[in-house]
Structures are given as structure tokens and as C-alpha cells.
Amino acid sequence: MGQFIHGQTLIQAFEDWVPKKLAFENDRIGLQIGTLNKKVKKVMVTLDILENVADEAIEKNVDLIFAHHAVIFRPLKDIRTDSGQGKIVSKLLQHDIAVYVAHTNLDVAEGGINDMLANKLGLKNCQILKPTYTEPLYKLSVFVPESHAGIVREAIGASGAGAIGNYSHCTFNIQGTGTFLPEEGTNPYIGKKGELEQVQEIRIETIVPEPLLKSTVNKMLASHPYEEVAYDIYSLNNQGKAFGLGRIGELTDSMTLKELAEHVKECFDLDGVRITGSPDTKVKKVAVSGGDGNSLIPFAKYKGADVIITGDVYYHTAHDAILHDLNVIDAGHHIEKVVKEGVSRFFKEVIQSSGYDGTIVIESSVNTNPFTFI
Template sequence: MSDAIHAQTLIQAFESWVPKTLAFENDKIGCQIGTLNKKVRKVMVTLDVLENVVDEAVEQNVDLIVAHHAVIFRPLKNVRSDQGQGRIVAKCIKHDIAVYVAHTNFDIAAGGMNDLLAKELSLQDIAILKPTYTEPLHKIAVFVPMEAAETVRQALGASGAGAIGNYSHCTFNSEGTGTFLPGEGTNPHIGAKGQLEKVNEVKIETIVPDHLLKTAIKKMVAAHPYEEVAYDIFPMENQGETYGLGRIGKLQQPITLKALALEVKRRFGLDGVRMTGNPDAVIEKVAVSGGDGNSLVPFAKYRGADVLITGDIYYHTAHDAILNDLMLIDAGHYIEKVLKKPVKDFFDKVVQENGSSTEVVISGVNTNPFTFI
């Protein structure tokens, strides 16, 4: 095993899964405390960054905390080490602990928060509840000498370029003749300085989603033998993947609202849940959303959900839902703790792929502010 992984390597891989472009405007995401310009020996995954979480990180010699909820959500009027959030910020800085946050981008991403919740509930035929973003697509066209074409194709495919539906490594290849004249200060892979060279080349064309474009170009250039790589990037009119808030799907078998509420309580390890509607009503179609689900009530109703399971519902929103014959299960924000193990597993894979000795741990602190009595 090599030494500790660089924080930027870890986060760049994470952002290929939950790109910042998916986040809501003005959402508080990214590096909030410290720096990612360092190597990290231990990473901690948590839902919230409270003072007891930071104390846990200090005790375990953690270098980087990756959280879902921002430690700095509203502007701080001051940073005092003896009170409020200032104590958290000061303690992180004192112990050189960086804090990175992925919030709405994690909610929206494929395989992110809402997919994890839907999976935990064993929903079938899962679809996006409220579309929020359709990713732009780009076409890469690169010119490669014949003998290096396969290497470059594989590099592009490994970067995520050329993925169409359930197919990967999709490219189109056409052969032709490339010409170039190496000038002063060059060190050409083929040919000699001052002599016009003609080379049998392959033009490789492939498609790449916007959030993977920089990675695809980087890997393509690294695999290419030429000193100066000739390539074109074209914006596409084709629609890329659509992302959004919430998920909707069907239960494996219909059950009553009360039975579903008790199942939510059991599966997420909760002390209790709130619900609206007839406890004996039969539930077949379920909408789910982590966090604040108030804005999703009309979408759940429009999509034909019998119930919306979410992390937070306002009093008057509940009244509106009742008037529109939509049942609700308010399970509290803490259901979002479901993210911890999948995020740890992701980071473990990145660490392993980089041959690093970095350790990834899950915070054991219960950050739920509410107690049912």
C-alpha cells in the first residue's frame, strides 16, 4: 500500500458521483472549513457536523470530515471559540480537520440520498418525483495514430465517456491522413523537426456528459502519444440524463398506512414518526424524499402517490395534503443517516483503487436533535 490519499483525489472522485452542478443555486456545499490541498490519513463520514462529531473526529485523528448538512449554513457574524458554531470552526482549524459538504447535489444524484431511501423501502419501478436538471452532452473527436487508437479508446471509456443507456465504451472510428510540421522546441512522437509528416490516423468520436468532460479530456490526453493532442469538443442538442428531487415507486405488496409507518420506523431505526390520513387506508404507490418535503406535496399528488414519506412537513402543508387526499409520513431529517455506509463504501473503493493506506470511518454520534417521549 502507498501512503495516504490526497484529499483532492478523493473529492474529485466523489464529485464524479455527486457533481456540484446538480446542487441548488446558493446551496452551501463544497469545502467549508480547512483545505483539501493535503493528504488525508483518515476520513469520517457523517450526516451532521456538530461539536460532539468534531470531538469524535479529534479523538480518532481524522483529517477530513465529509458531511451531508452544512456546518456553516447561514452567514456567521463572528467566529468565537467559546460559543456557537465558532466553537466547531475553531476546533476544526486547531486540529487541522477539513470539512466538505455535499447536500442537494447528493440528494439529486443517481444513487444518492433519494435513491438510497427508495432502496431502503424496497420500492419497485422507481422514477424521479420532481425533475430539476437535464445534463448537457458533448461530443469529443480526437485524432490518434493507428497504433495508439485502442489505448485512447480504453482511456475514454474508463473515464465514463461513450456511455449510452446500458452500453459503455461507445465510439465511432474513421481513418484518414494527418499532417503536421514539428517546429523549434518540439519533441515529436513521430517524424522530425522541420519536416512535414503524414501519418495514418484514426478519428475517434464519442459522447460524454458535462460533469465528466474534464476527466475524459484529462485521461484522453494522458493516454495519447502525441506531444500536442488534436481534438475537438462539440456541444450536443441531444438530451442527457435527467436528475431531480424525490423518488416515486410501488411497494412490493400493498399494506395499510399504519403498517407502512411502523415499517418506516423499523427500517430507519427511529423512535417514532408522524402521519396524516386514515391508518387503515391501503398504500400501493409511495413518494419519498429526504429532508424538507413540503415543496414536493403537489408533485407526489400529481404523480399518483398514495403517500409521501419525507423528513420534514409543516403544519399547514399537512392540512393542504389532507385536502388533496394525499397521506403523509413525516419520519424526520434523521432518516438521511442512510447515506453513511454507502458513502463510506464509495470512499473505500477509491482508496483501494489508488493503492492508498487511508482509512474511512463512519461517525457513531447520534445527531438527531429530537427525542420522543
């Protein structure tokens, strides 16, 4: 029998990729049903959790369901076991099936749903359509004896700190004199107890994004020779890495709007799409957004998109797009089903790299699209 990954271990790896802090305020994310405090033999990835998905999970002996859309989005007024969401929740609890949800945080994350959609369409040179979160930056300043400056610099750089654009290991170094007096109970690396010491030191400064700050400081401390390390951390107003909704990129070759609509149908296995604009219009620069893309119409126009492909567009918003000469392809919210393939691949890589050969990852085979084209 193989080794099974712990639920908390698997989800911690996921949240390292898709942090909760990227989610919009009041979004329903995280663990919604059950517990992660258990070994997981089988994980199922789905877009939605309807009753037929819950039945599928029960039939396939699933321990953990990962979903993009929350099973509990609005507060429940009751939990009836014979109807509605209560029936779904009851079934999952009875069979000890946990449910974890990542919604807007997975939309905006690097490599998340919008990148999955853009990759599926074959878009090149992609950028964020609407920034929603900027990663905080910090300045780390540490004082090191000259003999160990290279060692500490390498430890800081190896942690990922000091990255500016395509450059890594960026630091600034100032030479000076450090003074200290070791008192009783100390074991100084340099100097003697009770005697004031002067040491030629290097002040090393570098820039650190928030997610790397803790590990960078730990690696710096581990490489530093001093018993007590003098260092400072400053919060910066510099703009860090941006995350956001939608993507905008380019087709390899321009095509007509009709050809692109057919391409969208093929990529996402759709029966049909809705479009605005002349089918013969040539398009090359393409914006894409899974889910509700109504708020992104102005951003797509501002950034020069010829067309926006989205999961939902309102009637009057489509009129607004026409007025601004922006073509629209409404492919339906269900195009976000790319989450199943993308997240399943991530989970499998985590499980394999961690040596848990017993845990199985499957994609839900149930169709949760509420619409059928006639």
C-alpha cells in the same frame, strides 16, 4: 505503519461521484474549516456537526470530518470561542480538524442520499421525483485514416462515449478524402514535407456526456496516428442524464399505510412518525425525500404516488396533500443519517482500492436528532 491517503485525493474521488455543480445555488458546500492539504489518518462521517460531534472528533483523533449539513450555513456575525458556532469552529481549528460538506449535491447525486433512503426502504423501479440538473451532451467528430479507424473507434468507446440507452460504442462513420500539406518543422505520419497529400479518411462521430469529454478527447488523441489531429466538438441541445430531488418507486407488495409507517420506523430506527390519511389505506407506489419535502408534494401526486415519505412537512402543506388524496409519512429530518453508512462505505472503497491501508473511516456515534418522542 500503513500509508495514509491525502485529503485532496480522497475528496477528489468523492467529487467525481458527487460533483459540486449538482448543488443548488448558494448552498454551503465544500471545505468549510481547515485544509485538505495533509495526510488523513482518520475520517469521521456525520449528518450534523454539533459541539458534541466536535468533541467526539477530538477524542477520537479525527483529521477530517465529512458532514451532510453545514457547520457554517449562515454568515457568522462573530466567532466567539465561548458560545454558538464560534465555539465549535474554534475547537476544530485548535485540533487541526478539517470539515468538508456535501449537501444538495449529495441529495440529487446518483447513489446519494435519496437513493440510500429508497434502498433502505426496499423500493423497486425507482425514478427521480423532481429533475434539477441535466448533464450537457457534446458531439465529437474526428477524422482518421482508414487504417486506424477501428483503433480510434475502440479508444472512444472504451472511454464511455457513444452510450445511448442500453447501447454502447455508438458511432456514425462517413468515408471521404482528407488533404493536407506538411510544411517545415513537421513530421507527418503520411506524406512528405512540401507535397500536397490526399488520404482516404473516416469521419467518426459520437455523443459524449460532459464529465467524459476531457478523458475521451485525450484517449482519442493518444490512439490517433497523426501528428496534428483534426477534430470538432459541438454542444448539443439533446437532453443528457438527469439528476434531481427525491425518488419514486414501488414496494414489492402493497401494504396499509400503517404497515408502511411501521416499516419506516424499523428501517430508520425511529420512535415514531406522523402520518396523514387513513391507516388502513392500501399503498404501493411510494415517493421518498430526505430533508424538506414540502416542494415535492405536487411532483409526488403528479407521478402517481400513493404516499410520500419525507423528513419535514409543514402543517398547511399536509392539508394540501390531504386535498389531493396523497398520504404523507413525516419521518423526521434525521432519517438522512443514512449518509453515515453510505459515505463511509464509499470512502473505505476508495482508500482500499488506492492502497492506503493506514487511513481509518469511522461513523459518528453521537445522536444529533434535536427531537425526542414522549
